[in-house]
Each structure stands twice: as C-alpha cells, then as structure tokens.
Amino acid sequence: MQNSFDEKILEEAHSWMEEGQSVVLATVIQTWGSSPRPIGSRMIVSEQGNFSGSVSGGCVESAVAQECMSLLKDKNSHKTLDFKVSNENAWEVGLACGGEIAIFLEKIN
Secondary structure, three states: OOOHHHHHHHHHHHHHHHOOOOEEEEEEEEEEOOOOOOOOOEEEEEOOOOEEEOOOOHHHHHHHHHHHHHHHHOOOOEEEEEEEOOOOOHHHHOOOOOOEEEEEEEEEO
16 A cells, blocks of 8 residues: 655655755654554654654654754764653653654665
C-alpha cells in the first residue's frame, strides 16, 4: 500500500535538497499508551527550519524540530529521542496524557 502523505514529504525533502539544504527525517519508531501519531509517522526538517509532516503534535513536535536542527549541526548522522510521561519535562513537551513515544532522526542525502 502506498502512502501519498509519505510521498509528499519525501518529494518535499528532495526539493529542499536540490536547493542545497540539509534535511533530517524524523520517524515514529515506537509508541505506548496515548500517542497522537502511529508508528511510521514522519516529519522532515530543513536547515532553514522549514518542516513538513507530523510525528506528534504540539510541544513534542517543537522539541523534535529543535533536535533535528541540532543534529544538522552535529557530526552524527542519526539519533533517537524518547519522550515519556515519567520524564521530568513531560508536561512541558505535552505527554502528560500518559503516552510514550520514540522518534528516530536521520540526516538524509
């Protein structure tokens, strides 16, 4: 089954890369409990701070976008983010509803 939403995101990432921008792909790899987006949901973030797609919503998505921007400046090519209700900043990032989410970030070429 083909997902047109994912195709749109990847086409947009390709377009940004053709413009010479670096891009990070964020993918939901694990969820538990209440989660706004299912496993496999994607978001891209460009070095200019543009983004497309969705991996969560609200403050979590803002935190993911910031981590993507940091990864672009880092020598590493990937990292995993975990947001859990047990984290001391669960309220701050919007997971106070009891869910957990893991998101894999990777620079794409």
